Amino acid sequence: MLYTVKCPKCGAEQKGLDLKESNGSVVCSECETQFEVRVEELKKEITNEKTVE
Numbered sequence: 001m002l003y004t005v006k007c008p009k010c011g012a013e014q015k016g017l018d019l020k021e022s023n024g025s026v027v028c029s030e031c032e033t034q035f036e037v038r039v040e041e042l043k044k045e046i047t048n049e050k051t052v053e
Contacts, residue, residue, distance in 0.1 A: 003042055009033040 004015045005026060012030035017037075019026075024037045 003037070003039075005037050005042070007031060007033060008035055 001018075001020075002015075003017045003019050004013055005017060006013055007026075007028040007030065010028060010031040010033070012028055014026055014029060017026060019037055019039045019042070024039055025034065026037055027034045
């Protein structure tokens with residue numbers, strides 16, 4: 001599954017990420033900040049968004 005996440009430093013969207021492959025590690029394409037994303041938390045957010053709609 002591919003994800004889109006926002007950089008916590010500059011807010012740039014990082015699209016088409018395979019977080020399983022990188023173990024949740026992301027490097028921002030704009031400011032080059034490295035940050036971690038927890039896939040479990042993203043899955044919960046996606047599930048919550050679907051139930052709200």
